[in-house]
Amino acid sequence: VDRVYGEAGRFEGDVFVTEYSNVEQLASWILRQDGRAVPLEPDELRRAVKESLARVHERHSGDGPKLARETTPSHNADVTERPAGPVVPERFAVLQSLLAYLLAACGEGRDAVIPARELVERFSIPEEELEEHLQLLNLVNFGGGCYTVYAELEGDTVRVDKELYGDTFRLPPRLTPLEARAIRLALEFVGPMIAADAHTPLDRVRRKLEETFGQFELTQTPEPHVGSEEEQLVATFTEAIRDRRIVEVEYQKEGEQTWSKRLVEPYSLERKLPNWQVHTWDRMREAERSFRLDRMRNAAITDETYEPRPGFEPHGLRDARTAKVLYTKPIARWAVERGAHPLKDGTALAEMPVGSPEWLVGEILFYRGEAIVLEPEDLRTRIAQRAKELATDLGVARLRIRS
Structure with a gap:
């Protein structure tokens, strides 16, 4: 917690104290920890956790909900489709409309403050996805070379900064504050890999950029939360992959102490926000395994080398089971963007590979009852049981649920 979220709060002994703007999102994070984080206060947070667990338990007990029919694709099924990109085309239509709206809100001025609820309702963006939409907009909104907009979620409001480009392009190379923020976001995504390849600490990569383009002006943008420990792990595995060396790791599996x-x-190595993963062949298990770097305490390169296994391409979840998951209306649109199939009643259905039941339990708890496992039945039962146990473990079992 200190490594990833230390800048967002402080520790008082073993207690993490942080400000928050959305109690549901904070409850989701607590539930994903599957017992490793216990809500102490305020009462609204503890009650949100209790209500979420009750909803998860109810929706995974007994028979699963009946499914609506799948929506009929509007395009010709015989036409060969292009492979799906990392961002679905519909998202860019929303971003284009969002950009126009933010520019209009700025008017002739250089900035504006807009209620977050206004954007959520106007563009049908789930509250938990608003910040992701804004960050993506910050990376792609150069508006034909005329405007740049930087939008940042601050509590219940969105602050918008607008810049006009013109003679700026004819000046010596220098980053504007908005360009600097975009590079800061890029460093968040790929910075450790750049540093590892260059055999240079990440802060030195940043200083080299400053020497080339001028000092970053980033008073409104927090430092990337990639910690020095995680950066060192990325460097270690980058070296080991290049030199084909065995690595000894100390790892804490999800759900274990x-x-x-x-x-x-x-x-x-693969970046799956907000975490890094390394895909490996585990010599002790004689099987493919993927490990999250934030769950590692240490990684040491050994003197032993290895030859790449013929035909072996790590996929992360090669021997995984398949779970069928129904997403309810509040989050169905988000699920469809990530490959789920839309149903006629506004819900969405997905099949996902499950490498470990512990991972699936944490994933389903995160959605606070809005994601429902339909099959296999043993996983439904396991999730229902864990939701009931967790209410006791987190000290919220006796709280009354609001009617």
């Missing part, structure tokens, strides 16, 4: 040591052959 103890650390275990593994000897792995690292093959590739």
